[in-house]
Amino acid sequence: MSDNRAVSVRSLTRRFGTNTVLNALDLELEPGSFTALLGRSGSGKSTLLRTLAGLDPAPADAEIRVPASVAVAFQEPRLLPWKKVWQNVTIGLPGSGAKARAERALAEVGLNRHTEAWPATLSGGEAQRTALARALVREPRLLLLDEPFAALDALTRIRMHALVLDLWRVHTPTTLIVTHDVDEAVLLADRVLVLDAGRIAADIPVEMPRPRSHGDSRFVALRRRLLSELGVEAEVIREAA
Amino acid sequence: MSEHALGARGALASPEPIRARLPRVNLSQYRRFISPLVIVLLWQAASMAGLISPRTLAAPTTILASAWELVLSGELPRHLLVSLGRVASGLAIGVTTGAALALVAGLSRLGEEVVDAPMQMLRTLPFLALVPLFILWFGIGETPKIALVALGSAFPVYLTLFAGIRGVDPKLMEAGKVFGLDRRGLVRHVVLPAALPSGLVGLRYALGSAWLSLVIAEQINATAGIGFLINDARDFLRTDVIVVGLLVYALLGLSADALVRAFERRALAWRPSLVKG
Numbered sequence: 001m002s003d004n005r006a007v008s009v010r011s012l013t014r015r016f017g018t019n020t021v022l023n024a025l026d027l028e029l030e031p032g033s034f035t036a037l038l039g040r041s042g043s044g045k046s047t048l049l050r051t052l053a054g055l056d057p058a059p060a061d062a063e064i065r066v067p068a069s070v071a072v073a074f075q076e077p078r079l080l081p082w083k084k085v086w087q088n089v090t091i092g093l094p095g096s097g098a099k100a101r102a103e104r105a106l107a108e109v110g111l112n113r114h115t116e117a118w119p120a121t122l123s124g125g126e127a128q129r130t131a132l133a134r135a136l137v138r139e140p141r142l143l144l145l146d147e148p149f150a151a152l153d154a155l156t157r158i159r160m161h162a163l164v165l166d167l168w169r170v171h172t173p174t175t176l177i178v179t180h181d182v183d184e185a186v187l188l189a190d191r192v193l194v195l196d197a198g199r200i201a202a203d204i205p206v207e208m209p210r211p212r213s214h215g216d217s218r219f220v221a222l223r224r225r226l227l228s229e230l231g232v233e234a235e236v237i238r239e240a241a
Numbered sequence: 242m243s244e245h246a247l248g249a250r251g252a253l254a255s256p257e258p259i260r261a262r263l264p265r266v267n268l269s270q271y272r273r274f275i276s277p278l279v280i281v282l283l284w285q286a287a288s289m290a291g292l293i294s295p296r297t298l299a300a301p302t303t304i305l306a307s308a309w310e311l312v313l314s315g316e317l318p319r320h321l322l323v324s325l326g327r328v329a330s331g332l333a334i335g336v337t338t339g340a341a342l343a344l345v346a347g348l349s350r351l352g353e354e355v356v357d358a359p360m361q362m363l364r365t366l367p368f369l370a371l372v373p374l375f376i377l378w379f380g381i382g383e384t385p386k387i388a389l390v391a392l393g394s395a396f397p398v399y400l401t402l403f404a405g406i407r408g409v410d411p412k413l414m415e416a417g418k419v420f421g422l423d424r425r426g427l428v429r430h431v432v433l434p435a436a437l438p439s440g441l442v443g444l445r446y447a448l449g450s451a452w453l454s455l456v457i458a459e460q461i462n463a464t465a466g467i468g469f470l471i472n473d474a475r476d477f478l479r480t481d482v483i484v485v486g487l488l489v490y491a492l493l494g495l496s497a498d499a500l501v502r503a504f505e506r507r508a509l510a511w512r513p514s515l516v517k518g
Contacts (some may be wrong), residue, residue, distance in 0.1 A: 078415075134420065
């Protein structure tokens with residue numbers, strides 16, 4: 001790589017019919033950084049992630065550079081129900097030693113006792129941890145998380161936040177999490193981007209040591225700022241608090 | 242029921258709950274068989290009283306005796322083997338063809354355009370109505386019989402497998418792609434396993450259809466097979482042998498279905514309804 005950007009996007013425009021979802025968007029991510037992408041529904045955050053993942057075709061006039069190894073965790077675990085947990089983790093991996101690698105990855109997410117289980121027997125949190133193991137086993141240099149905890153209950157989500165941070169520290173992939181949960185963004189990321197009208201409307205560094213607490217005054221201030229960036233009025237915030 | 246009665250029963254049952262419960266479960270299981278048994282007994286009584294002539298319908302005991310004789314003489318096994326052979330060859334051809342066409346139509350747009358339209362048109366034909374044409378094309382030997390079974394079993398397999406392939410969750414396909422499966426890998430690890438449950442339902446339909454085809458096919462100038470046994474018995478007014486043939490058809494159908502269900506339990510062990518068991 002000629003520069004030290006892990007991800008570099010220049011003038012990415014995506015239209016669906018007359019609706020411009022991404023409008024000449026520029027984005028750069030430092031290697032090993034943890035970035036959260038916030039936005040209202042329909043703001044194009046999932047479209048951006050899907051383009052980075054190679055799931056949506058990149059337009060010819062856009063310049064997009066991502067590392068060779070990219071892994072995704074979706075909102076739903078998307079496990080193949082007819083493959084055992086470890087086979088889901090190794091899906092698409094070539095050759096020998098795959099099972100041992102799967103077992104190591106599953107141990108890392110705390111699922112070593114479930115390697116031979118069918119996905120249908122897993123709880124929502126376990127299924128999502130399997131999905132994380134499936135992403136990690138590929139040693140991705142870019143990890144894309146598309147609202148991966150939105151469907152989990154609050155307690156499970158707290159545990160998953162801690163797990164993701166642990167995994168990120170150990171494996172140091174460049175990580176981009178798409179979320180509509182402001183608290184989640186502030187808890188996890190070094191940098192929060194707000195997507196609005198197809199562009200990055202705000203780019204805010206999060207300078208707080210981890211583990212972060214909701215009670216921290218910096219946390220509260222940042223949360224308020226992000227909510228107002230997202231167009232939530234100040235009175236609503238005060239009432240909710 | 243009054244509270245008293247409930248309380249009394251509860252008090253009685255509580256010291257040995259298991260022994261108290263078991264017979265009740267068994268009774269309700271066997272209750273289903275009481276009315277068929279009564280019907281058979283009435284039938285036997287009516288036959289013995291001379292109310293049902295053996296030319297109309299033989300007595301159950303006569304049927305059992307004839308069945309035993311036919312087994313001992315080796316006649317029933319011989320005809321059974323011939324019939325089984327016809328169904329096996331017909332099914333092998335029909336299921337293979339149906340599955341192959343479903344794969345072609347399911348996995349490519351071009352394949353769908355070429356294959357699906359004619360298949361959808363042909364399936365509206367009652368295939369048993371093709372018997373006269375088959376006799377003209379294939380004569381009266383084994384070929385038209387096997388061809389009829391094959392035709393009857395190909396369509397259910399085609400229709401269900403095609404629908405299964407097209408019904409694959411696109412989100413799983415996307416996940417497969419992201420995690421590095423190429424087209425062949427997607428077909429093998431995502432599409433085919435996803436389509437298997439529906440394909441197996443089709444296979445069960447195909448088996449039912451195959452037996453039906455066999456019954457019709459064996460009316461065409463057969464010289465062996467269960468159908469021949471039945472037709473031959475008709476000429477001699479042997480209603481007992483006719484009923485034996487019918488029972489054999491029924492047993493064959495049942496056991497084939499049980500076979501597919503046993504395979505389903507193994508192949509679809511991942512399904513939530515089966516996982517818990």
